[in-house]
Amino acid sequence: MVAEAGATGEPGDPLAARREVETLREEVNHHLHRYFVLDDPELPDSEYDALYDRLVALEAAHPELVTPDSPTQRVGAAPASTFVEVRHDTPMLSLDKCTSIEELAAWETRCRRLLDEGDEPDYFCEPKIDGVAVSLVYRDARLVRAATRGDGTTGEDITANVRTIRAVPLKLAGRDVPPAVEVRGEVYMPLSGFRRFNEWATAQGERTIVNPRNGAAGSLRQLDPAVTATRPLSMFCYSIGEIGERASHESRHSAVMEALRGWGLRVNPWGRRQASLEDCAKYVNELLAVRDGLDYAIDGAVIKVDDFSLRDKLGQVTRKPRWAIAYKYPAEEASTVVEDVDFQVGRTGAITPVAKLAPVFVGGVTVSNATLHNMDEVQRLDLHVGDTVFVHRAGDVIPQVTKVVLSKRPSDARAVHLPSHCPVCGSAIERFEDEVVARCNGGLKCQAQRKERLRHFASRHALDIEGLGDKLIDQLLGEGLVDNPADLYRLTAEQLGGLERMGAKSADNLLAALDTSKRTTFARFIHALGIREVGETTAATVAARFRTLDRLLEAELETLQEVEDVGPVVAARIVEFFADEANRGLARELHETIGIAWEVPAEVPGESLPLRGQTWVLTGTLEAMSRNDAKARLTGLGAKVASSVSKNTTVVVAGPGAGSKRTRAEELGIEILDEEEFLARLAG
Ligand code: IVH
Numbered sequence: 001m002v003a004e005a006g007a008t009g010e011p012g013d014p015l016a017a018r019r020e021v022e023t024l025r026e027e028v029n030h031h032l033h034r035y036f037v038l039d040d041p042e043l044p045d046s047e048y049d050a051l052y053d054r055l056v057a058l059e060a061a062h063p064e065l066v067t068p069d070s071p072t073q074r075v076g077a078a079p080a081s082t083f084v085e086v087r088h089d090t091p092m093l094s095l096d097k098c099t100s101i102e103e104l105a106a107w108e109t110r111c112r113r114l115l116d117e118g119d120e121p122d123y124f125c126e127p128k129i130d131g132v133a134v135s136l137v138y139r140d141a142r143l144v145r146a147a148t149r150g151d152g153t154t155g156e157d158i159t160a161n162v163r164t165i166r167a168v169p170l171k172l173a174g175r176d177v178p179p180a181v182e183v184r185g186e187v188y189m190p191l192s193g194f195r196r197f198n199e200w201a202t203a204q205g206e207r208t209i210v211n212p213r214n215g216a217a218g219s220l221r222q223l224d225p226a227v228t229a230t231r232p233l234s235m236f237c238y239s240i241g242e243i244g245e246r247a248s249h250e251s252r253h254s255a256v257m258e259a260l261r262g263w264g265l266r267v268n269p270w271g272r273r274q275a276s277l278e279d280c281a282k283y284v285n286e287l288l289a290v291r292d293g294l295d296y297a298i299d300g301a302v303i304k305v306d307d308f309s310l311r312d313k314l315g316q317v318t319r320k321p322r323w324a325i326a327y328k329y330p331a332e333e334a335s336t337v338v339e340d341v342d343f344q345v346g347r348t349g350a351i352t353p354v355a356k357l358a359p360v361f362v363g364g365v366t367v368s369n370a371t372l373h374n375m376d377e378v379q380r381l382d383l384h385v386g387d388t389v390f391v392h393r394a395g396d397v398i399p400q401v402t403k404v405v406l407s408k409r410p411s412d413a414r415a416v417h418l419p420s421h422c423p424v425c426g427s428a429i430e431r432f433e434d435e436v437v438a439r440c441n442g443g444l445k446c447q448a449q450r451k452e453r454l455r456h457f458a459s460r461h462a463l464d465i466e467g468l469g470d471k472l473i474d475q476l477l478g479e480g481l482v483d484n485p486a487d488l489y490r491l492t493a494e495q496l497g498g499l500e501r502m503g504a505k506s507a508d509n510l511l512a513a514l515d516t517s518k519r520t521t522f523a524r525f526i527h528a529l530g531i532r533e534v535g536e537t538t539a540a541t542v543a544a545r546f547r548t549l550d551r552l553l554e555a556e557l558e559t560l561q562e563v564e565d566v567g568p569v570v571a572a573r574i575v576e577f578f579a580d581e582a583n584r585g586l587a588r589e590l591h592e593t594i595g596i597a598w599e600v601p602a603e604v605p606g607e608s609l610p611l612r613g614q615t616w617v618l619t620g621t622l623e624a625m626s627r628n629d630a631k632a633r634l635t636g637l638g639a640k641v642a643s644s645v646s647k648n649t650t651v652v653v654a655g656p657g658a659g660s661k662r663t664r665a666e667e668l669g670i671e672i673l674d675e676e677e678f679l680a681r682l683a684g
Contacts, residue, residue: 017058021065024055028071029171036167036234037266069142069170077160079224084157086147090241092133092184093152093319095302095326101281104303107325108277111305114314114322124253124306125283126271128326129236130297131188131216134162136237139180141172141263148220152319158220162187164229172263182241183265189215190295193232202380210390210403211333212297234296236268253306273306284327291329292395300328329364332394335405336360338387341372341416345424347452348532349439353378353416355389355401363393370399374436378416382406386413424448444484444582451477453530457485461536461628462528463520463596466513467506475499485528486586489514489594522547522598523632529587531577533570537641540632541565542574547600549591553578564640601636609638614650616641617665620658622675633682645670653678 031048035041041048052071059066066073098104111121133149146162148155162168165187172181189197189212197215198208209215219231237260239253250256254273261267270287274280284301291298305311305323314322340356353372360367370391372378381404383389388408393399418438422429427442440446444453454473458465468488476482481495491514496507527539534542545563546552552574560571578584590596616639618627625633630653631641645652645664652665652672665672673681 014062017062018065021055021058021062024051024058025070028052028055029169032071032166033169033173033264037169037264071170074164074166074170075226075229076163077225079226080160081223083221083223086145086150086155086157088135088147088149088153088155088241089182091152091319092135092149092155093316093321095128095324096320096322097300097326097328099328101284104281104284104325104327105277107303111314111322115310116313119310119313121305121307121310123274123277123280124257124271124304125274125280125287126238126268126302126304127287127294127298128300128302128328129186129188129268130213130299131186131235132213132220134158134185134187134220134235135241136162136168136183136185137180138172138177138183141177143168143170160225161220161222161228164225165233165235167234167266169264172265174262174264176259177263183237183260184239184241185235185237185265187216187220187233187235188212188296189219190232190234191297192295197232211392235266236296237265238268238302251308253304253308288329297332298329299331300326302326330361332363333390333392333402334360334362335388335390336367338383338385338389338401340385341378341383343419343423345422345440345446345448345452347449347456347530349422349441349443349446349449351418351422351429351438351440353418355383357389357391360391362391362399363395365393367391367393367399370401372401375416375418375431375438376436384409384413384415386410422446422448447477450483454482454485454488456530457528458488458517461626462524463517464524465510465517467510468513472499472502472510475502484586486589486594489518489590518594518596520596520598521629521632522549522600523628525549525591525596525598526552529577529583531573533573536628537631538565538570540628540635543632544636549587553584553587564635611637611639614639615648617643617645617649617652617661618655619652619661620655622653622655622678624675624679630678637682 028048028051031041031043031051034043035048043051055070056072059070059072068076096107098107112119115121135145135147135149135155136143137145137147143159143163145157146159146168147157150156163170189209191212194209194212194215200206201208209218215231216233219228219233222228222231238257240256240260250259254271257267257271270290272283274283280303284303287298287301303325305314311321311323316322337358338355339358342354342356344352344354346352353375355370355372357368357370370389372381372383381389381401383401383404386409388405389401390403390405391399392402418429418431420429421427422440422442425440425442425446425448427440427446429438430441431438440449442449444450451473454468454477455470457463458468458473465488476488476491476499479499481491482488491511493504493507493511496502496510497504522543523536523540526534526543527536541564542552542560546555555574557568557571557575560566560574561568563571566574578587611634616634618630618641622630634641639650642649645661645668647668649665649668649670652661652670653675654662654665654672655675662672
């Protein structure tokens, strides 16, 4: 009876309703904590949603049961007209910084000088999160105020906005929560959320966010908390303020971090206590090595003296504690000037505008080029030659221009126009209405397209011709020794030996590599041909379906569209490609005359392919074959290869380094194979 009342949201027995609301709240909070604080959900989203919806319904039926710390009340407040000022009980400090291990060691020497004989400091190292510092005040375990750092003494009250961040508990858990405690930490925008937000904003024609830190700051400064609630934000907590430190009885930072964790707050998993400065130095390098794999931006590591009694002895100078230091990593964003814009021609004639930059040190290297992708992007950025721009470079990702600083635009700045003719071959540049990309229509008359085609043909995921690099391709084209991929296989040792910087040994190696490349897979062969829109995955599914070149050459639009992942556009590209006599002839020549060949598995009717109806996921590294070859084998056997694990997954192949996908498969009880078992399965 009671359950029915709850399920429909109708008022039933009030006492039972209260009990159910309380239980539901605890459950919802528990799952929010698992999901947003521990990154380790126990329930699929749909089941969580059902719990949450039930709580909403019950509260609607019993408004008297609604409390401010109910998880349904995160977006409660009406839009504000301004932010109210808040004075911090103890100032929010900033950090001294260093950029080398020598400077870090000098900091330690200074510390030791100020400590007493016999004091042996140890340290706590953690990532320096690139977000916005926020103070949270909890009274009787309830979040009562959240404020920005401001100038360190006075910040702004952003409680309504911070309440919408689900990684921030509205109520602390555990028995040892002090009656009043101030928690400090960094609110940030996860990189995945940042990208998702910008994709959404672009699609909606809304303003995009320049970088995750601006995203976090801007989202927290929204007057309407309902807007903040739509922004992907999270928080890592890294200290407690005065009111709490006295109350919490902890004597070490590491213990405080554990306490915070115990109260349900989010603490960064990379925090480590280190016994010595050498260990801190190691930590700094290790963290830098994993930086690009994190889902949040960090701008360094923070090294803190762990023991509070030693911190007291060290004290602070002008708003900076002596007991902590930030080790700053090379910035991933820098500003520089666009000196020119060049237009590069790709394999299929695609014209890519590239910004030529005044050299700038960013992300640990000097950068002087940044891709602008296409003319739409140039327009979106409103980029002119002469502009000052922000350049972003993280990890191995190619540098990107993220923003134009309009206030710094010089009066002689020059607008960027798409040239009417190809800068390499002089053919016309065309841009079709439904495409963002403009193209040189010179086809293989264009030296740039010929070069890119050769480069693609020889590349690792295509025919993988070792030793045939960029420079050599330039030389071969320049000397007129090759024109198309088939010519590569007609090269002789004498011709190669005659090239500058090419010894007899390298020439032999290249000839051997060319020979090796003739034994390949049909998927690689199709990929190597360089058909527009046909990447590795499509090539693999097409290869699995047609198996021989003859059949592929005969394939009609309708048949091609029956292939999984091949839609009308891709099918049309394939037909178009082979309708061109030159392409058709080249494919035949490579296969029939030159002898590039692959194994054709015995014919099996589609319905009886052994893995038909199954979905496989590959994760971690494979040693015996590339991920794409494995994919091709699986598709050839009728399986679908997916990129994420769900309850529809049949088997997960997990090589070394497999992470969350493996965990997810374990949770869902899905069969997991290591590489050896996988190979055995393929062989069987
Ligand atoms: S400790 C006195 N720990 O860096 C200690 N700060 O320049 C001050 N920050 O405004 C804070 N990650 O916003 C600390 N793990 C971390 C941090 C961190 C980021 C920020 C913080 C502060 C600035 C200090």
